[in-house]
Amino acid sequence: MRAPRTLRTALIAAGVTTALGVSAAGAFAAHTPATANVPTMAQHAKAKRVYVKTVKLADQVSRAKVYKTGENRYEAEIWAKDAKYGTLYTQGMPTNAQHNGLHFTLRPNGQVSSWVERAEPKPEQAVERVLIGTSTLADGSTTAKIFRLTADHYEADVFADGKRLDTLVADGRAAYGENNGLHVALHPDGKLASWVDEAR
Structure with missing residues (x-):
């Protein structure tokens, strides 16, 4: 058997x-x-x-x-x-x-x-900057163009005399800038605030 x-x-x-x-x-x-x-x-x-x-x-x-x-x-x-x-x-x-x-x-x-096998990196998708507004800042002569990229990602291009001074990037947190006593704050919801130093 x-x-x-x-x-x-x-x-x-x-x-x-x-x-x-x-x-x-x-x-x-x-x-x-x-x-x-x-x-x-x-x-x-x-x-x-x-x-x-x-x-x-x-x-x-x-x-x-x-x-x-x-x-x-x-x-x-x-x-x-x-x-x-x-x-x-x-x-x-x-x-x-x-x-x-x-x-x-x-x-x-x-x-x-x-x-x-190495995973191929996914190509980064281009994020479109959408202009949502232009604001005159606290000194009366400087302006900022505010762009929306995503829900909590905004950018602000700051201009004086037609020249771009800086770009503030608020991606999940506020961004701050200063030029000759002019202070600018861009918040992640797209709101912009500015103020100038008081003359002493």
Whole structure:
């Protein structure tokens, strides 16, 4: 009477088929060359696993525990934070896999390499300055053009004699400026206040 397959043998069979063992912690997308010689279940069952090394992967969190199971045959268990994500198998040809942007390769000599996909930075959306008003300031000759960019982001260009002196930026907090005793305050709601120093 044939003995039933053990759970380990069943997992190894699944791993050989897909070149990846899957644990409850997660799953990998794995890729093996179509021409690779895949070991049989019997070969895996008889192979003696010998620990070789642990390799830190490119995300600086995951680790690959590498075991030799025969000539040109290796396994690499992928771990992160005490959880095993899966196992790669190779015999004679490299095996590749990726998980959440972390790519790694197990080679027939037991070497492991890895790299991380870098997210492309999103292009900053241009914010339109919308003129909401022009104000004459407390000295009677200086003016300010007030622009709205977002709900709590306003800017004020301050002009004297037709020349721009400064731009106040109130982005979530008030901005203040001063020129020859003229003080200007721009608040994040777009309100502008100004005053002059009293002559002594």
